[in-house]
Amino acid sequence: MTIATFVLALLAAMALGAPIAFSLLICGVAMMVQMGNFDSQIVAQNLLEGANNYPLMAVPFFMLTGELMNAGGLSQRIVDVADALVGHVRGGLGYVAIIAAAIVASISGSAVADTAAVAALLIPMMRNANYNVPRSAGLIASAGCIAPVVPPSIPIVIFGVTAQLSITKLFLAGIFPGLMMAMILAATWWLVARKDFKDAPPRTMDFARLRKALRDGVWALVLPVVIIGGMKAGVFTPTEAASVAVFYSLFAGLLIYRELKLTMIPRVLVAAVRTSATIMFLVASAMVSAWLITVADIPAQVVVLLQPFMDNPITLMFVITLLVIVIGTALDLMPTVLILGPILVPVVKQAGIDPIYFGVIFIMNNAIGLLTPPVGNVLNVVAGVSKESLDDVIKGVWPFLIAETALMFLLVFFPSLVLVPMKWLS
Amino acid sequence: DDIQQRTIRFGHLNNLDHPISAGVKKFAEIVTAKSGGKIQVKEYPSNQLGTEQQQTQALRGGTQEMQSPATTSVVGLVKDLGVIDFPFAVSTYKQGFALVDGPLGEALMQKLPEKGLVALTFWDLGFRNVTNSKRPVAKLEDFQGLKLRVIPNPVFLESFQALKASPMPLSFSELYTALETKAVDGQENPFNVIRSNKFYEVQKYVSATNHVYAANIILVSKMFWDKLSATEQKILKDAAVEARDHQRKVSLTAAEEAVAELKKAGMQYNDVAPAEQERMRRAVQPVIDKFMSSYDPEIQKLYKSEVARVLSIK
Amino acid sequence: MTRIVKWVEGLLAVVLAVMATLVFGNVVLRYGFNTGIMFSEEMSRFLFIWITLIGALVVMKDNAHLGMSSVISLFGDTGRRVCRFLADFLSLLCCLLLVHGSWKQVVLGMEDLAPVTNIPMGIIQASLLIASAGMALVLAVSLWRQLTGRMPSDELIPNSARSGE
Numbered sequence: 033m034t035i036a037t038f039v040l041a042l043l044a045a046m047a048l049g050a051p052i053a054f055s056l057l058i059c060g061v062a063m064m065v066q067m068g069n070f071d072s073q074i075v076a077q078n079l080l081e082g083a084n085n086y087p088l089m090a091v092p093f094f095m096l097t098g099e100l101m102n103a104g105g106l107s108q109r110i111v112d113v114a115d116a117l118v119g120h121v122r123g124g125l126g127y128v129a130i131i132a133a134a135i136v137a138s139i140s141g142s143a144v145a146d147t148a149a150v151a152a153l154l155i156p157m158m159r160n161a162n163y164n165v166p167r168s169a170g171l172i173a174s175a176g177c178i179a180p181v182v183p184p185s186i187p188i189v190i191f192g193v194t195a196q197l198s199i200t201k202l203f204l205a206g207i208f209p210g211l212m213m214a215m216i217l218a219a220t221w222w223l224v225a226r227k228d229f230k231d232a233p234p235r236t237m238d239f240a241r242l243r244k245a246l247r248d249g250v251w252a253l254v255l256p257v258v259i260i261g262g263m264k265a266g267v268f269t270p271t272e273a274a275s276v277a278v279f280y281s282l283f284a285g286l287l288i289y290r291e292l293k294l295t296m297i298p299r300v301l302v303a304a305v306r307t308s309a310t311i312m313f314l315v316a317s318a319m320v321s322a323w324l325i326t327v328a329d330i331p332a333q334v335v336v337l338l339q340p341f342m343d344n345p346i347t348l349m350f351v352i353t354l355l356v357i358v359i360g361t362a363l364d365l366m367p368t369v370l371i372l373g374p375i376l377v378p379v380v381k382q383a384g385i386d387p388i389y390f391g392v393i394f395i396m397n398n399a400i401g402l403l404t405p406p407v408g409n410v411l412n413v414v415a416g417v418s419k420e421s422l423d424d425v426i427k428g429v430w431p432f433l434i435a436e437t438a439l440m441f442l443l444v445f446f447p448s449l450v451l452v453p454m455k456w457l458s
Numbered sequence: 459d460d461i462q463q464r465t466i467r468f469g470h471l472n473n474l475d476h477p478i479s480a481g482v483k484k485f486a487e488i489v490t491a492k493s494g495g496k497i498q499v500k501e502y503p504s505n506q507l508g509t510e511q512q513q514t515q516a517l518r519g520g521t522q523e524m525q526s527p528a529t530t531s532v533v534g535l536v537k538d539l540g541v542i543d544f545p546f547a548v549s550t551y552k553q554g555f556a557l558v559d560g561p562l563g564e565a566l567m568q569k570l571p572e573k574g575l576v577a578l579t580f581w582d583l584g585f586r587n588v589t590n591s592k593r594p595v596a597k598l599e600d601f602q603g604l605k606l607r608v609i610p611n612p613v614f615l616e617s618f619q620a621l622k623a624s625p626m627p628l629s630f631s632e633l634y635t636a637l638e639t640k641a642v643d644g645q646e647n648p649f650n651v652i653r654s655n656k657f658y659e660v661q662k663y664v665s666a667t668n669h670v671y672a673a674n675i676i677l678v679s680k681m682f683w684d685k686l687s688a689t690e691q692k693i694l695k696d697a698a699v700e701a702r703d704h705q706r707k708v709s710l711t712a713a714e715e716a717v718a719e720l721k722k723a724g725m726q727y728n729d730v731a732p733a734e735q736e737r738m739r740r741a742v743q744p745v746i747d748k749f750m751s752s753y754d755p756e757i758q759k760l761y762k763s764e765v766a767r768v769l770s771i772k
Numbered sequence: 773m774t775r776i777v778k779w780v781e782g783l784l785a786v787v788l789a790v791m792a793t794l795v796f797g798n799v800v801l802r803y804g805f806n807t808g809i810m811f812s813e814e815m816s817r818f819l820f821i822w823i824t825l826i827g828a829l830v831v832m833k834d835n836a837h838l839g840m841s842s843v844i845s846l847f848g849d850t851g852r853r854v855c856r857f858l859a860d861f862l863s864l865l866c867c868l869l870l871v872h873g874s875w876k877q878v879v880l881g882m883e884d885l886a887p888v889t890n891i892p893m894g895i896i897q898a899s900l901l902i903a904s905a906g907m908a909l910v911l912a913v914s915l916w917r918q919l920t921g922r923m924p925s926d927e928l929i930p931n932s933a934r935s936g937e
């Protein structure tokens with residue numbers, strides 16, 4: 033069976049430590065050989081066409097926005113607003129982290145960028161206020177994973193392109209699940225942090241400070257409205273929205289906050305080119321294996337394997353969710369989306385599951401996978417920023433990891449929690 | 459034996475409910491029957507094997523066997539194919555069929571082997587028509603200022619400029635979203651494509667401008683073709699032509715059904731009076747003249763005599 | 773060598789800025805002037821292919837493509853060296869395959885003109901030819917360093933710190 037070749041070749045190449053992009057090419061070549069279809073042009077052509085895609089241009093643009101936002105002081109303004117808003121309550125910096133991460137999530141397309149920005153600003157504040165640092169790092173990491181679920185989102189753009197689904201619809205469908213993630217994190221923080229802060233005297237609310245923070249932060253706070261509102265109201269397409277975000281954050285950083293200097297722009301552009309090329313090369317390589325997955329009819333083979341569950345959408349979603357959790361421990365978001373997306377989307381469609389709903393759960397699952405050891409990239413980021421050991425950060429993250437996983441299963445068993453708000457927004 | 463076991467990968471961009479897919483299924487059935495089950499045709503719809511341009515490249519490189527692209531997708535390779543898509547050349551299906559089935563179509567198909575492709579025949583895509591969210595397009599002046607997404611092709615871009623519309627560059631993959639969000643006012647495609655891509659969900663007006671008769675060309679990889687025996691080649695050629703007649707019937711019925719369905723879905727439909735169509739044709743004539751002179755003189759001559767011939771068909 | 777890489781990076785940065793301007797410019801023109809840059813969609817897409825592939829080559833030179841380190845880090849030094857050698861060798865074969873395939877594509881593509889800009893597709897596809905040839909060179913140097921014992925142990929583990937997720 034080609035599916036066995038596909039899985040074995042991919043796993044073997046990845047286990048050797050070959051770059052994942054090359055592992056996908058190696059697995060594609062193995063499938064060609066097995067199908068008696070070996071031709072170097074198949075590899076070259078599909079790789080080229082993988083990059084020849086207009087909607088994917090949102091990827092470098094969102095990267096660039098993230099870089100400009102940090103360099104231009106927009107992230108700092110967002111944290112200031114959140115701090116003035118809820119910093120005074122008991123354990124308040126935790127809520128500040130959640131709110132800041134959620135707002136940054138609606139500007140940033142990447143969990144890593146969101147986590148890095150919020151952690152760099154808040155962990156020093158939390159350390160000074162005698163917070164439990166590993167627990168704080170765990171919270172920020174879990175809050176950063178909201179970024180791929182709510183728009184804009186690089187993983188959703190890539191998933192939408194590979195699965196040929198409307199990116200706008202996927203974006204809008206992710207808003208409520210992302211909000212629910214923020215709420216469940218706040219509740220969990222309240223639960224676990226109660227005993228940590230029982231002695232800490234709460235500050236009083238300072239309205240003058242809030243007014244100042246809001247006035248100062250309005251330019252940063254308007255950006256999510258411009259991106260999501262502009263797309264929803266039909267001013268521009270997702271790719272165009274991404275380019276608007278670039279020029280908006282450039283404008284705010286240069287002329288409003290004046291923290292971005294013209295001399296910094298080349299460095300910002302190079303950083304965006306490098307991260308985007310890394311991801312896009314992965315995407316382009318995945319198009320090679322995706323083409324062979326189609327020609328080898330692997331989704332049909334998976335349908336046969338999942339036959340016992342095909343009649344009941346909720347059971348099927350449950351099984352797929354478990355499978356993705358397991359794969360998510362060892363693989364991070366983008367490779368999982370690229371490898372499993374082309375296989376699973378035809379399967380769920382055949383089972384009568386709304387592919388947009390599936391996409392939201394799938395992306396959320398993979399975002400949570402960024403928190404699960406041994407391979408949890410967001411964990412590495414917070415460990416690096418907080419200078420705590422990875423083991424301590426893993427201990428800090430688990431309550432939030434469990435809470436987010438529980439939320440995901442809630443959405444699996446009650447799809448209307450995703451589907452009904454999705455209808456309101458469309 | 460002169461018939462071998464073979465599998466043909468046949469790709470196209472349309473969905474399974476589209477008449478092109480009906481043509482591929484019919485073609486597959488005939489080929490299987492004529493080859494005694496030895497030659498199998500496997501259909502890959504919905505761009506599964508990549509965009510039309512990518513698939514054409516795959517045919518030329520010998521990594522895919524067949525496809526049915528719109529002629530507009532192949533003009534980058536064989537420029538002269540562009541004559542088929544000149545706006546307002548013919549006004550009925552019969553005329554469109556006669557044009558591509560006649561000596562002009564034959565002469566154009568002869569230009570493909572040097573590019574690594576063999577063309578078998580032309581199937582029907584249908585007349586292209588304008589939809590938009592602003593107003594019915596019933597006369598020339600109604601085009602004024604409409605932001606229309608047109609296929610990225612210089613003849614189309616300049617023709618719509620000549621009609622005083624604002625042609626917008628936009629990839630097809632973002633078209634639905636752009637229409638939904640009113641980033642552009644409208645687009646132009648055959649009724650079947652409008653239905654198949656659910657543009658009726660996001661557009662108010664559909665106008666039978668019939669501005670271009672669009673055909674799909676049935677292509678075989680030349681590298682694959684040269685491996686076939688004469689018997690096998692004949693099977694494919696005959697099957698493509700036989701499937702064509704079926705495909706056109708399906709396509710015509712589907713276009714009628716599509717119009718009914720678009721109306722039912724709440725779109726406002728209008729015809730364009732022949733006199734108004736003639737005014738539109740005159741408006742784009744300078745564009746046609748400009749581009750015509752850049753084609754192969756033989757093709758120019760043939761095109762003029764053929765259009766004159768088919769226009770007498772009622 | 774570092775100078776060349778810096779220069780290429782600078783060029784790619786300019787190209788990214790041009791891409792963003794083309795796309796943003798279209799939005800501005802559509803609302804401000806009811807028009808559009810005809811070649812914007814096609815041209816920005818072509819630039820995107822170039823920065824993706826040449827950028828991937830630059831990243832490859834810095835050994836910064838994403839890999840999975842969890843299995844390989846279980847092994848001792850010898851095991852890691854064997855794995856790294858095999859991984860680089862298989863990747864080199866892929867690159868050579870890409871060189872061969874993209875060469876054929878470029879030859880075919882030179883007579884296939886893009887619909888709006890009329891740029892031969894072969895020029896676009898040449899980006900992969902350059903990128904894969906460059907990557908093959910990077911991998912060949914890496915294999916040579918491994919065979920001659922010039923690769924230090926701390927270079928053996930692949931980079932698993934990713935961004936963009």
Ligand code: NA
Nearest residue numbers: 137179182184
């Ligand atoms: Na986001």
Ligand code: NA
Nearest residue numbers: 360361401407
């Ligand atoms: Na993980």
